[in-house]
Structures are given as structure tokens and as C-alpha cells.
Amino acid sequence: MKYGVHCVSNYQNIDTTGSFEKNYISAYEHGFNINKTHQLVLGSKKVQWLDYLFPQTIHNKQDVLNHLKEAQSVTILNHPELRKGYVDSDFQSLSGYDCMEVLNPSVISTSQWDADLSAGKKTFVVGNDDLHNVIKKDRLGKMCTFVNVRENSKDLVLQALKSGNSYGVVIGDNQNVDSIPYLKSLTISTDIITIELSQPAREIVITGQNGKVIQSFNNLQKVNFVLNKNYHYARATCTYDNGTKLYLNPVFYTEDPDLTLSKVPExxxxxxxxxxxxxxxxxxxxxxxxxxxxxxxxxxxxxxxxxxxx
Missing domain, CATH: 1.20.5 (Single alpha-helices involved in coiled-coils or other helix-helix interfaces)
Known part of the structure; x- marks a missing residue:
């Protein structure tokens, strides 16, 4: 599949295979509760065992996130649409995470992502295969995350994920991995956003506050649109004829970039x-x-x- 970085995220276990390599990133999937309120932790040095087995309250979820947080690690909310492990209302208060696994072969969680972004959170997209059976391979090479780094190293990759210098990709069934469309540039000039792709997309949809479609384009490689304060954020989804999709990270409209969001008290x-x-x-x-x-x-x-x- 020609991955620049690949992580094996076992349940409650860190795989140390290849740990001597420069681009090795430790990973494990946390959570053993019945509603699959799971998290993916990248760059952690130890496994956290705290969890709440039964349907979790907002306080339970926040307590778990508080325990998972480490200075250099990246915390990702896994497949929130699956069994409604996270619901839209959670994002009004939850904090302490960096990304969301929006793209998963089982579920696409754009509703939760938009709810999270609409609540003022700066949460970035992640896609992965969530592969449980390596023999069948029916979910292998379906979802991935493109990361923009100058060098393939652990620290730079983790920082790119934290800062949104990345985007998620759904790989179409007939997509050649050597010619996956990619984002050439995304630039901001005052309130004008310009997106340029490597290949024209059949459709480019711009989504904003509360998941509302702001604008859409057809059969274009480069588009411009205006982001105003009523939308708070805008993100683009670029769809190709073979089923490949690019989910770009959002651009935010804010007058206070250092805004501190409220947290859930324990x-x-x-x-x-x-x-x-x-x-x-x-x-x-x-x-x-x-x-x-x-x-x-x-x-x-x-x-x-x-x-x-x-």
C-alpha cells in the first residue's frame, strides 16, 4: 500500500514491532465498554486501563479523556457513529482530544464531526481501515490519512495531526494507489479560501456550521469560496467518479484564536x-x-x- 507510516493499534496493547525506526509511532485502541466509546492513542508510552463498562455519562467520557492525555501524544475519538459511542450533544462540553476517526469502513461519522466543529472545537479528521481480519483483506486499503510533513518522523507526523496539517481519504474500489488524487494547496486570503487539487473532482461540497452545505462545485480542479462569520468553519469534501473521496480539514472563522472552551467538570x-x-x-x-x-x-x-x- 506504500504507506509512509503505518501503526498497528491493538486493543489495550502497544505493538513495539519496528520501534527502533525513526518513523515508528506507538498506538493502541483504548476502551472495552459495551457502547464502543473507544479512543485511539498515538505516541503514548503506556496503556491506560481506566474505563467505564456500561453506557457512559458525559462525566465518564471526560474522565477517560483526562486520563488518556499525555504531553506528546495524540488522542483520537474512534468511530463515534458506531453504537453512538459519542453523540452530538457530547461535543458541547467534551475536551482533551485532538482528532476524530471520521472515516472507518464500518461507519462514516460526519454528523458527529460537524457537531463537534459547530461547538467551536478544533478537531481534525482521521481515516483508517480498522482491520480486524488480515486474512480476508476486505477492509484493507479503504481508508487512510494524508499528512503533510517535510520529513517522515514521529514528532512531525504527530504535530501535523494535532494542527490539522492533514486530511482523510476514502480510497475507491478501482483506485490505483499510485494515482490517488491529492490536495495541491489550500490558501487563505482574508476571507477567501482557495482549494487546488491534483485532479478535477466530480463534485466539491463545502460544508459549514451545523453541517449545512455552503456551496458546491462540479468537475473542477480549483475552486474559491468566501467564509463568513455566520458559518464559523468550512470544510470541503471532494468526490471522484471511482468512489475516492478527500475529506479536507476545516478552516475556522474566529476573532479570538486563543478562545478557551469550557470543560466538563468531574x-x-x-x-x-x-x-x-x-x-x-x-x-x-x-x-x-x-x-x-x-x-x-x-x-x-x-x-x-x-x-x-x-
């Missing part, structure tokens, strides 16, 4: 309550399982005694 009492309930449910389940096993053993012995008595 609700200590609620956290203690849910942990206590979880422990009670776990021990109740173990108790019931023990009773069932005991009953089965007793019943089996009773049947054997009757059989031999006869």
Missing part, C-alpha cells in the same frame, strides 16, 4: 455512585452464576442417584 459523587453500582451488579452476577452452577451440580447428582437406585 462529578465525584456520580462517579462514585456508578462505580458502586457497577461493583454491585458484578458481584450479583457472579453470585447468580454460582447459584446456577450449584443447582446444576446438585440436580445432576440427584438424577444419577435415582438412575442407580432403579
Amino acid at each position: 462529578n465525584i459523587l456520580e462517579t462514585m455512585l456508578f462505580r458502586a453500582l457497577g461493583v454491585i451488579i458484578l458481584f450479583t452476577w457472579l453470585f447468580l452464576v454460582g447459584k446456577v452452577v450449584q443447582w446444576n451440580n446438585t440436580n445432576r447428582h440427584s438424577r444419577q442417584w435415582v438412575y442407580f437406585k432403579l
Whole structure:
């Protein structure tokens, strides 16, 4: 597939294969709860085991993100559309993450991404194959992330992801990997945004606040559009005839680039309550399982005694 960087993100485990290489980036997928509220952590030195098994409150989700955050790492919200692990309302308050896995072979999570961007967050797109079966290969080479770096090194790649110097790609079924269309340039002059692609796209759609379509273009390689303050942000989706799509990172309209967003406070009492309930449910389940096993053993012995008595 000719990847410049590829990471193997096992569940709750960091694969150290190739760790001696300059462009090696540690990766693991965090989360073992029933709603698949998962996160991908890049550049971490250790695995974080804290999680909440049952459907998570906004405070639970924030607590997990707080524990995942490290100075040099990148935290990505994984497949939020899958089982609604993250819902649109979460993004009004959540913080402590850098990117969102918008592109996944199972789900495309543009609704959550737009909800997040509309809440004023600077969150950037990531695409990956989320491949669980390397033998079938039906999901191999379907999604990827293009990163603009001057040198293929861990620090530069992580910084590019954090700053949005990248974009996501859905690779069409008949797309030759040697000729994937790419972004040649994106420039900003006051409020005029100019996008130039390597090949004309069948359609270029500009999306803004609350996922509203601002403008669309057909069969063009270079487009200009105006971003005004009513839209707050704009992002482009470029579609090709063979199914290949480029999801460009957003451009933001802001008068205060250092705006500090509100964070979710940790609700200590609620956290203690849910942990206590979880422990009670776990021990109740173990108790019931023990009773069932005991009953089965007793019943089996009773049947054997009757059989031999006869």
C-alpha cells in the first residue's frame, strides 16, 4: 500500500514491532465498554486501563479523556457513529482530544464531526481501515490519512495531526494507489479560501456550521469560496467518479484564536455512585452464576442417584 507510516493499534496493547525506526509511532485502541466509546492513542508510552463498562455519562467520557492525555501524544475519538459511542450533544462540553476517526469502513461519522466543529472545537479528521481480519483483506486499503510533513518522523507526523496539517481519504474500489488524487494547496486570503487539487473532482461540497452545505462545485480542479462569520468553519469534501473521496480539514472563522472552551467538570459523587453500582451488579452476577452452577451440580447428582437406585 506504500504507506509512509503505518501503526498497528491493538486493543489495550502497544505493538513495539519496528520501534527502533525513526518513523515508528506507538498506538493502541483504548476502551472495552459495551457502547464502543473507544479512543485511539498515538505516541503514548503506556496503556491506560481506566474505563467505564456500561453506557457512559458525559462525566465518564471526560474522565477517560483526562486520563488518556499525555504531553506528546495524540488522542483520537474512534468511530463515534458506531453504537453512538459519542453523540452530538457530547461535543458541547467534551475536551482533551485532538482528532476524530471520521472515516472507518464500518461507519462514516460526519454528523458527529460537524457537531463537534459547530461547538467551536478544533478537531481534525482521521481515516483508517480498522482491520480486524488480515486474512480476508476486505477492509484493507479503504481508508487512510494524508499528512503533510517535510520529513517522515514521529514528532512531525504527530504535530501535523494535532494542527490539522492533514486530511482523510476514502480510497475507491478501482483506485490505483499510485494515482490517488491529492490536495495541491489550500490558501487563505482574508476571507477567501482557495482549494487546488491534483485532479478535477466530480463534485466539491463545502460544508459549514451545523453541517449545512455552503456551496458546491462540479468537475473542477480549483475552486474559491468566501467564509463568513455566520458559518464559523468550512470544510470541503471532494468526490471522484471511482468512489475516492478527500475529506479536507476545516478552516475556522474566529476573532479570538486563543478562545478557551469550557470543560466538563468531574462529578465525584456520580462517579462514585456508578462505580458502586457497577461493583454491585458484578458481584450479583457472579453470585447468580454460582447459584446456577450449584443447582446444576446438585440436580445432576440427584438424577444419577435415582438412575442407580432403579
